[in-house]
Amino acid sequence: MSAEELRRAAEITPIAAVQNMYDLATRRHEDVADHAAAHGIAFHVAALSVKLSDEQCDRLSAAVA
Structure with a gap:
């Protein structure tokens, strides 16, 4: 899920949590984690x-708190 997809979904229904892969080398979904944190949405790290x-x-x- 991208940050844009998360924003669009939140316009339709409340979002409690999102789960994405998080790779410390590339931080590919850091924008999603930041958006989730800013909006009180739990960000679960996939395997x-x-x-x-x-x-x-x-x-x-700290990044997702």
Whole structure:
């Protein structure tokens, strides 16, 4: 789901959560995470293919908090 798709969906119905892949190397869906955070929508991270360090987990949590 893109940030634009999320905005359009929210015009139709309340959105509680979105789940996208989140790749720390490319941060491909960071705009979606930012939009979700700004609008009180939970952003769930789909299965990651890397092991995150404690620092990376903290940064990811802060980005979506």
